[in-house]
Amino acid sequence: MIYLNKEDILESLASYEEIMEAVEDAYKAYEIGNYKMPSRLREDMGQNALLLMPCINAQGLGTKILTVFPGNSAADKPAIDGVMILNDMATGEPTAIMDAKTLTALRTGALGGVAVKYxxxxxxxxxxxxxxxxxxxxxxxxxxxxxxxxxxxxxxxxxxxxxxxxxxxxxxxxxxxxxxxxxxxxxxxxxxxxxxxxxxxxxxxxxxxxxxxxxxxxxxxxxxxxxxxxxxxxxxxxxxxxxxxxxxxxxxxxxxxxxxxxxxxxxxxxxxxxxxxxxxxxxxxxxxxxxxxxxALFDLFAAQRIFEAAREKGIGQEIK
Structure with missing residues (x-):
């Protein structure tokens, strides 16, 4: 299993177009129903929140665990944080953990980019x-x-x-x-x-x-x-x-x-x-x-693309 921090994720990508392609693929999978994605679980704690976003499709399995703490900005910390976990489809073993705030920022940016394109x-x-x-x-x-x-x-x-x-x-x-x-x-x-x-x-x-x-x-x-x-x-x-x-x-x-x-x-x-x-x-x-x-389907497709690119380039911290 590898861990990918913000720098690893950005280094893995050859271009922003890669994430836009992943988002387009997720849209296509959504249209034909090629996925299983329960409604995201959200628990609010005052102004703060915890989100759990699992998703499965024919090629992958993953879960994003995200926290939203708006007050963090005053402490110069990210308002959104968390991890994305990818699992092997054959064994269920975790194959990667990656920084969820960077993944979220990239896939949401790609949503806007694809919208501009079309x-x-x-x-x-x-x-x-x-x-x-x-x-x-x-x-x-x-x-x-x-x-x-x-x-x-x-x-x-x-x-x-x-x-x-x-x-x-x-x-x-x-x-x-x-x-x-x-x-x-x-x-x-x-x-x-x-x-x-x-x-x-x-x-x-x-x-x-x-x-x-x-x-x-x-x-x-x-x-x-x-x-x-x-x-x-x-x-x-x-x-x-x-x-x-x-x-x-x-x-x-x-x-x-x-x-x-x-x-x-x-x-x-x-x-x-x-x-x-x-x-x-x-x-x-x-x-x-x-x-x-x-x-979660966007997160899964984007995370898979990042994970594959990181593996090809030998990027990430190995965790045993």
Whole structure:
């Protein structure tokens, strides 16, 4: 058995495209039902939470154990932590343990990247990211891997973190891109064709203004609880299509629960993203929203890809 820490995981990957390919494969497996995945177990302890996410498919078996402690940020520690365990399909023996916060960050970044690949109009070359945390970083990097971006706009309500954020993003993009810090969400929306939100906000982080939202591709990554929302009412009134990464999202995210309950959108306008991948249909120029909450199947496919790459390269700490 090997242990893979953050550095091992990142060293194992030849490119971010590898994780996006793993996510696409997971979508395809989801569509044909080639997996067994119970609902994730979540136990809240005040503002903190423990998550258990097992999954099995024909090629692998794995379980992610994750903790979410939002208060850790004040102590300069990760808010999300834990481990991913992979097991041998023939014997059940553990074959790998890996850092779950890095795995989660990568596969969630890849969800955004794949959404950009399939949903953003072919002429899109400006991307805006709202939220300059860990996931904002990976959303920016994966978006620029999925599409040749000319201008990357970023907004966060903490201006003091922006220089560091831009300094970390720039070396990860293998071509020249104009990275700009916006003073407001309105400024970011004005010139961004694709907008990615990666916050933990309980109320919309973009303006309730139809004219600002029309014709854009929105990718919602942040709201994963019923009380969380990143998008305003007006978006759902003009949105032609809404795609979700898993049907669990309908019951987990406030960005879907509230619009459905309030009658802003009907369920028949909401489709699973895997259907779009299989259909290979052309990109729309209408207003589009993709909403992700994640699932264990993504973790399993991404972890398998990382484990195989690490084995080939001899990366990881052997544990006997």
């Amino acid at each position: 949903l953003a109009n072919d002429k899109t070359n400006t991307v805006g990211v709202i939220g300059a945390g860990t996931q904002g970083f990976y959303q920016a990097v994966f978006a620029c891997s999925a599409r040749k971006v000319k201008v990357l706009r970023v907004y966060d309500n903490r201006p003091e973190v922006m220089d560091s954020f831009i300094g970390r993003v720039r070396p990860e993009i293998p071509y020249d891109v104009d990275i700009r810090y916006c003073q407001s969400a309105e400024e970011l929306l004005t010139d961004s064709e694709t907008v990615i939100t990666a916050t933990n906000s309980n109320r919309p982080v973009i303006p309730d203004d139809e004219e600002l939202l029309k014709g854009k591709c929105f990718i919602g990554i942040g709201s994963f609880k019923p009380n969380m929302r990143e998008y305003p009412e007006s978006l759902f009134k003009i949105c032609r299509h809404v795609y979700i990464d898993t049907y669990h999202a309908l019951h987990e995210s406030g960005d879907l629960i509230t619009p459905i309950n309030e009658g802003w959108i009907k369920k028949d306008r909401i489709s699973h993203f895997g259907e779009l991948i299989n259909a290979k249909q052309g990109k729309s120029v209408d207003t589009i929203l993709f909403k992700a909450v994640g699932m």
